[in-house]
Amino acid sequence: xGDLPPDPEPxxxxxxxxxxxxxxxxxxxxxxxxxxxxxxxxxxxIPLDAQILRGSREMVSSQINRGWSQGASLTPSENFIxxxxxxxxxxxxxxxxxxGFPSEVQPQTYPSEGRLQASHNASLMLQQLQQGxxxxxxxxxxxxxxxxxxxxxxxxxxxREDLQFSQDTQHGPYLRxxxxxxxxxxxxxxxxxxxxxxxxxxxELAVQNAKAYLLxxxxxxxxxxxxxxxxxxxxxxxxxxxxxxxxxxxxxxxTQWEWFHPKLDTLRDDPEMQTTYxxxxxxxxxxxxSGGGEGEQEMEEEAxxxxxxxxxxxxxxxxxxGVGLSSDESFRIFMALKQLVEQQPIHTCRFWGKILGLSRxxxxxxxxxxxxxxxxxxxxxxxxxxGEVMEAHGEEEGNEGEEKVTDVIxxxxxxxxxxxxxxxxxxxxxxxxxFVCNEPGRPWVRLPHVTPIQIVQARKIKKFFTxxxxxxxxxxxxxPGNEANYLRAQIARISAATHISPLGFYQFGEEEGDEEEEGxxxxxxxEENPDFEGIPVLELxxxxxxxxxxxxxxxxxxxxxxxxxxxxxEEEEEELGEEEEKADEWIEEAEQEVGPxxxxxxxxxxxxxxxxxxxxxLSCSLSPQYSVAVMxxxxxxGAYAYASGKKFENIYIGWGHKYSPENFSPSLPAPVxxxxxxxxxxxxxxxxxxxxxxxxxxxxxxxxxxxEEEEEEEEEEEEDEDEDQDD
Amino acid sequence: xxxxxxxxxxxxxxxxxQGLSPDRRASLLTSLMLVKRDYRFDRVxxxxxxxxxxxxxYIAQGLSExxxxxxxxxxxxxxxxxxxxxxxxxxxxxxxxxVKGRFMGDPSHAxxxxxxxxxxxxxxxxxxxxVIDKAVAVIPRGALxxxxxxxxxxxxxxxxLSSSEAKKLSSYFHFREPVELKNKTLLEKADLDxxxxxxxxxxxxxxxxxxxxxxxxxxxxxxxxxxLWPGLTFxxxxxxxxxxxxxxxxxxxxxxxxFML
Numbered sequence: 001x002g003d004l005p006p007d008p009e010p011x012x013x014x015x016x017x018x019x020x021x022x023x024x025x026x027x028x029x030x031x032x033x034x035x036x037x038x039x040x041x042x043x044x045x046i047p048l049d050a051q052i053l054r055g056s057r058e059m060v061s062s063q064i065n066r067g068w069s070q071g072a073s074l075t076p077s078e079n080f081i082x083x084x085x086x087x088x089x090x091x092x093x094x095x096x097x098x099x100g101f102p103s104e105v106q107p108q109t110y111p112s113e114g115r116l117q118a119s120h121n122a123s124l125m126l127q128q129l130q131q132g133x134x135x136x137x138x139x140x141x142x143x144x145x146x147x148x149x150x151x152x153x154x155x156x157x158x159x160r161e162d163l164q165f166s167q168d169t170q171h172g173p174y175l176r177x178x179x180x181x182x183x184x185x186x187x188x189x190x191x192x193x194x195x196x197x198x199x200x201x202x203x204e205l206a207v208q209n210a211k212a213y214l215l216x217x218x219x220x221x222x223x224x225x226x227x228x229x230x231x232x233x234x235x236x237x238x239x240x241x242x243x244x245x246x247x248x249x250x251x252x253x254x255t256q257w258e259w260f261h262p263k264l265d266t267l268r269d270d271p272e273m274q275t276t277y278x279x280x281x282x283x284x285x286x287x288x289x290s291g292g293g294e295g296e297q298e299m300e301e302e303a304x305x306x307x308x309x310x311x312x313x314x315x316x317x318x319x320x321x322g323v324g325l326s327s328d329e330s331f332r333i334f335m336a337l338k339q340l341v342e343q344q345p346i347h348t349c350r351f352w353g354k355i356l357g358l359s360r361x362x363x364x365x366x367x368x369x370x371x372x373x374x375x376x377x378x379x380x381x382x383x384x385x386x387g388e389v390m391e392a393h394g395e396e397e398g399n400e401g402e403e404k405v406t407d408v409i410x411x412x413x414x415x416x417x418x419x420x421x422x423x424x425x426x427x428x429x430x431x432x433x434x435f436v437c438n439e440p441g442r443p444w445v446r447l448p449h450v451t452p453i454q455i456v457q458a459r460k461i462k463k464f465f466t467x468x469x470x471x472x473x474x475x476x477x478x479x480p481g482n483e484a485n486y487l488r489a490q491i492a493r494i495s496a497a498t499h500i501s502p503l504g505f506y507q508f509g510e511e512e513g514d515e516e517e518e519g520x521x522x523x524x525x526x527e528e529n530p531d532f533e534g535i536p537v538l539e540l541x542x543x544x545x546x547x548x549x550x551x552x553x554x555x556x557x558x559x560x561x562x563x564x565x566x567x568x569x570e571e572e573e574e575e576l577g578e579e580e581e582k583a584d585e586w587i588e589e590a591e592q593e594v595g596p597x598x599x600x601x602x603x604x605x606x607x608x609x610x611x612x613x614x615x616x617x618l619s620c621s622l623s624p625q626y627s628v629a630v631m632x633x634x635x636x637x638g639a640y641a642y643a644s645g646k647k648f649e650n651i652y653i654g655w656g657h658k659y660s661p662e663n664f665s666p667s668l669p670a671p672v673x674x675x676x677x678x679x680x681x682x683x684x685x686x687x688x689x690x691x692x693x694x695x696x697x698x699x700x701x702x703x704x705x706x707x708e709e710e711e712e713e714e715e716e717e718e719e720d721e722d723e724d725q726d727d
Numbered sequence: 728x729x730x731x732x733x734x735x736x737x738x739x740x741x742x743x744x745q746g747l748s749p750d751r752r753a754s755l756l757t758s759l760m761l762v763k764r765d766y767r768f769d770r771v772x773x774x775x776x777x778x779x780x781x782x783x784x785y786i787a788q789g790l791s792e793x794x795x796x797x798x799x800x801x802x803x804x805x806x807x808x809x810x811x812x813x814x815x816x817x818x819x820x821x822x823x824x825x826v827k828g829r830f831m832g833d834p835s836h837a838x839x840x841x842x843x844x845x846x847x848x849x850x851x852x853x854x855x856x857x858v859i860d861k862a863v864a865v866i867p868r869g870a871l872x873x874x875x876x877x878x879x880x881x882x883x884x885x886x887x888l889s890s891s892e893a894k895k896l897s898s899y900f901h902f903r904e905p906v907e908l909k910n911k912t913l914l915e916k917a918d919l920d921x922x923x924x925x926x927x928x929x930x931x932x933x934x935x936x937x938x939x940x941x942x943x944x945x946x947x948x949x950x951x952x953x954x955l956w957p958g959l960t961f962x963x964x965x966x967x968x969x970x971x972x973x974x975x976x977x978x979x980x981x982x983x984x985x986f987m988l
Binding site for chain 1: 738739741742743744745746747748749750751778780805872874882883884890922936939941942943944945946947952954957976977982983986987988
């Protein structure tokens with residue numbers, strides 16, 4: 001086996017040259033790895049074919065340079081096939097085409113005819129290549145193998161049909177009866193060596209016609225069937241999947257797809273991935289340290305201000321219970337909370353949970369501000385509200401002035417129910433301030449304080465959250481606020497219902513005042529018990545009495561501490577006029593609402609149907625000594641609490657709705673309002689009909705005309721008088 | 728979700744908040760392997776967890792070669808010992824639709840209902856699971872391919888949906904025998920690819936809007952959540968082969984859905 005000469009590839013086609021060299025290397029390697037050709041004939045073939053190769057390569061390059069008139073671009077595989085075909089042809093007399101055709105046809109006809117054969121042989125070879133068997137030349141020999149024949153036959157039959165088609169449309173000899181075309185490859189063996197080759201020229205022409213047909217491109221795309229098949233086969237050969245026939249269709253589709261979607265180039269960005277990259281950038285900012293600063297000082301400061309809790313530890317415990325987000329998500333939340341702490345003056349903060357929404361979800365952080373920091377924002381809000389009220393009053397007075405001129409419209413006797421004032425910050429439902437964000441990395445948005453009316457209405461409706469804070473909440477009864485308010489109200493309800501701790505963790509502070517005062521002094525505050533020693537996990541799981549609520553229950557009024565809405569403040573009394581005071585007489589007396597006290601154990605919670613409102617579990621029954629007590633709420637699905645030793649934590653991950661075994665039925669619309677009763681002050685008259693109006697108009701005109709006549713008469717009389725006087 | 732990629736799947740599906748504790752995960756990995764061997768399944772899917780009052784049910788499904796053939800369902804209380812759930816009959820379907828309320832967690836618990844016969848908790852579990860599965864098991868378009876020889880196979884060249892396709896509901900199908908496909912007009916059918924589009928799409932689910940589709944994890948994961956059966960989470964990482972669904976919930980239908988949208 002001689003060494004094959006280096007490829008004299010032309011410069012303008014470097015890719016094909018690379019491929020060619022690969023191919024030839026492959027051949028080379030095959031030849032080297034199989035030093036003992038099993039078939040004796042092959043030995044003879046090799047030197048012959050090596051010569052052919054040498055010769056053919058030159059011819060190939062010259063052909064390439066001449067270019068194809070069909071305009072097809074030469075892909076490396078074509079080159080390969082071409083070379084292969086050259087290698088197998090017995091005759092090398094390329095220039096000596098004397099088929100009697102015009103000379104310009106010659107260079108075109110020649111290669112395509114060769115290709116036809118090559119296609120056959122290529123299919124043979126490729127099949128063999130896939131099996132990974134031997135040499136180029138050996139493969140050709142082993143085409144005799146029977147089991148492959150059927151599949152191969154199928155494959156080549158397709159091509160044969162193409163050929164027959166093409167022969168109809170093209171000029172030149174149409175070799176319908178070409179024996180070479182009709183034999184199946186298994187019978188055929190290796191054609192040029194074992195059979196008498198019919199005259200090369202007509203067959204070459206037919207091959208060329210076939211190839212021309214395969215190379216034609218349609219108006220829609222630039223890809224011809226030939227190129228596509230070449231791409232497909234190259235892909236198969238490169239990837240070597242198992243069972244390629246089975247995958248043929250998918251590979252076909254993939255190849256087509258790839259043609260139209262080339263891989264990224266370095267200059268252009270993939271538009272689809274833009275949003276993904278943006279988010280990644282944002283989250284990267286999370287991980288950066290804030291400001292430059294000297295390293296040591298910052299470490300000390302951070303160690304001192306432990307405002308951010310150890311989220312990772314809590315995430316670990318919740319994971320034991322089978323609840324919670326994945327650990328990298330928890331870490332990102334931790335970094336986001338740290339960022340929040342740096343931006344706002346925060347005393348303590350806690351990760352409250354996650355509320356799922358339709359388009360986006362909310363991550364909620366429960367925050368307690370430093371003393372005095374929070375009031376600035378509160379004042380701003382109040383100022384705005386006060387200003388609006390003043391303006392409203394001004395308008396009313398103006399209107400009243402106008403009204404008195406025309407008919408007085410009777411004032412409605414309906415008064416809106418008195419607004420229950422919302423709780424002050426740090427009290428009751430507004431004890432904590434909540435911040436939300438959609439994803440860690442996005443800015444945190446503060447939720448406004450909740451008003452009692454919002455809680456009352458939120459109890460009556462059930463709506464999914466969309467994920468956008470300013471989305472309106474369309475419901476009946478109409479919710480006073482947008483999604484931010486609804487979210488805040490639900491958070492308040494969930495916190496009040498499901499925040500629990502082991503008994504003894506919190507204790508009341510020193511008693512403030514007598515318990516016998518009117519309304520009962522509710523113990524509003526609690527503090528951590530320094531002597532808490534933890535309750536054994538098994539006991540926590542067994543009995544509900546070992547857990548207590550540490551948030552205040554929200555009364556039906558919507559607040560935690562009851563306020564009589566009918567008590568007027570001094571300002572209101574001044575504004576009331578005399579008329580309105582009379583109307584107050586019919587107001588009912590409101591009853592004081594009472595709720596369960598703070599730190600009430602869970603065993604006193606009301607049952608849902610016949611189901612206990614909490615489910616207690618050990619996190620792992622296989623290792624009870626190390627497991628954690630887990631409480632799951634049945635009333636608010638998604639609320640969990642764990643306790644282990646001295647640590648405990650609550651979390652909520654869910655849709656934000658209460659569980660009710662019955663259907664949700666919305667409240668009925670209000671009854672139709674009654675009309676004013678007819679009386680001396682108000683009497684509803686029917687509108688005048690058209691005839692009446694016209695009659696009135698006619699009468700008026702007559703009166704006007706009569707008045708004019710009288711005036712004229714008077715003037716005449718005056719003139720007469722004047723005349724008389726003048727006399 | 729496939730038991731082969733269980734850990735990754737659980738991690739990706741954890742956005743809904745419910746997952747499995749480490750001890751359950753470990754026991755699932757081993758026991759599902761054994762189940763696959765014993766029952767000679769082609770693929771075993773961990774279907775999910777139904778939360779009961781006393782105990783939870785863990786459900787797994789076994790698939791044979793043909794992906795759309797009826798699946799065998801197994802349940803377990805401790806993720807180690809799996810028992811086959813009996814196949815459902817129509818009577819049981821009717822009965823379970825009437826019995827309301829949460830699952831107890833005790834397979835022998837008998838529900839009482841005034842009119843109909845008592846229903847076993849175990850049967851109820853199975854019924855619910857079948858109902859839920861038929862309603863909301865999801866698979867992305869292109870993951871299964873219909874071969875010309877008949878059976879439906881996993882598509883080995885499925886590289887994942889692209890980011891733009893992943894945000895559309897029409898790229899996801901119900902993982903069950905198609906029901907509405909025959910009712911499509913000829914015009915619609917002409918656009919379908921018969922090797923890929925042989926199942927119902929999620930797009931025409933009723934009521935409209937009963938699926939919530941979101942991107943999580945900085946846009947690298949698309950999560951579908953069913954609003955009709957809260958607790959069903961389907962995740963898919965676009966441009967990768969990872970997809971799966973899991974149900975963790977109480978097993979009750981959300982009949983208030985029209986009010987909530």
